Amino acid sequence: MEALAIAGGAALCMGAVVALVAVALAAGRRRERDRRQALDLWAAARGWTVVVKPAVDWGSRLPGRNRRGVTLALTGPLWGRRASVADYSYTEVTSTGGADGTKTTTHHFTVLVVHLDRPSPLLGVAPRGTLDRWGRALFGAGATLGHEEFDRAFRVVGDPGASPYPLSPALLAAHVAGAAPSWTVSGTDLVTCTPGRLKDPQTIPYLLGSLYRVADLLTGRAPVAGPT
Numbered sequence: 001m002e003a004l005a006i007a008g009g010a011a012l013c014m015g016a017v018v019a020l021v022a023v024a025l026a027a028g029r030r031r032e033r034d035r036r037q038a039l040d041l042w043a044a045a046r047g048w049t050v051v052v053k054p055a056v057d058w059g060s061r062l063p064g065r066n067r068r069g070v071t072l073a074l075t076g077p078l079w080g081r082r083a084s085v086a087d088y089s090y091t092e093v094t095s096t097g098g099a100d101g102t103k104t105t106t107h108h109f110t111v112l113v114v115h116l117d118r119p120s121p122l123l124g125v126a127p128r129g130t131l132d133r134w135g136r137a138l139f140g141a142g143a144t145l146g147h148e149e150f151d152r153a154f155r156v157v158g159d160p161g162a163s164p165y166p167l168s169p170a171l172l173a174a175h176v177a178g179a180a181p182s183w184t185v186s187g188t189d190l191v192t193c194t195p196g197r198l199k200d201p202q203t204i205p206y207l208l209g210s211l212y213r214v215a216d217l218l219t220g221r222a223p224v225a226g227p228t
Contacts, residue, residue: 035197035199038200038201039072039074039198039201041201042074042201042202042204043074043076043201046076046077047076047077048074048075048076048077049074049075049076050072050073050074051072051073051074051075052071052072053068053070053071053072054070054072054073054086056070056073056086056189057186058070058086058088058111058113058189058191059088059090061124061184061186061191062088062090062109062111062191062193063090063107063109063193064089064090064091064092064107065090066088066089066090066091069088069089069090070086070087070088070111071086071087071088071089072086072087073085073086073087073111074086074201074204078205078208078212079212079223079224080224081114081115081116081212081215082114082115083112083113083114083115083208083212084111084112084113084115085110085111085112085113085198085204085207085208086110086111086113087108087110087111087197087198088108088109088110088111088193089106089107089108089109090106090107091104091105091106091107092104092105092106092107107195108195108196108197109193109194109195109196109197110193110194110195110196110197110198110207111191111192111193112181112191112192112193112194112207112208112211113189113190113191113211114190114208114211114212114214114215115188115189115190116165116185116188116189116190116215116218116219117188117219118164118165118188119187119188120162120163120164120165120185120186120187120188121158121159121162121163121186122157122158122159122184122185122186123156123157123158123159123160123162123163123165123167123184123185123186124156124157124158124182124183124184124185125154125155125156125157125167125175125180125182125183126154126155126157126182126184127153127154127182128153128154128155147169147172149176150172150175150176153175153176154175154176157184158184163185165185165218165219166218168217168218168220170217171214171217171218174213174214174217179210179213180210180213180214180217181194181210181211181214183211183214185218190211190214190215190218192211192214194207
């Protein structure tokens with residue numbers, strides 16, 4: 001009888017776990033439906049397009065280098081340029097040293113893109129810490145510019161002399177002041193990313209603001225509106 005009671009209790013516990021997992025999955029699907037609806041409505045109201053699994057190469061310049069990691073992108077006009085915001089993720093498998101052997105973690109990012117007029121070979125700026133963690137594998141060791149404050153905290157990736165976009169003193173100063181994000185440009189796509197998935201489409205202009213500052217400083221264009 002005691003064995004039956006134990007077995008029954010274990011079955012009840014297992015049933016409760018399964019039920020909790022099912023509820024969590026259903027809630028996750030509902031949140032994703034609501035999020036997609038909000039993104040679609042925001043895009044439609046502003047003349048933006050929403051593309052599932054867009055044919056872009058942004059993932060090759062992002063943490064994890066997952067070329068297929070961009071699963072959803074919104075693209076449209078903003079402040080006199082075209083911009084994109086996208087979902088990106090990559091999965092990391094690490095050794096736990098335990099009986100299970102490995103642990104799988106999926107990292108989510110929001111990709112921010114400003115589309116420039118002229119194409120460029122690879123060029124970018126990344127904090128030294130970022131290069132130490134993942135940028136070195138993407139871009140190599142990085143170059144210095146002879147600007148003491150900038151070189152202490154940042155490295156340039158790519159060849160500045162091959163790009164039509166100069167790294168002006170104003171742009172370097174913006175990085176030193178913490179007013180510009182790390183970024184890369186390749187072709188006409190100026191790209192950065194921020195951790196986490198995009199939840200509220202109303203934050204899109206705010207998220208893009210600092211990257212627009214980089215675009216304006218690279219191209220020498222006076223800001224149209226918005227970025228502060």
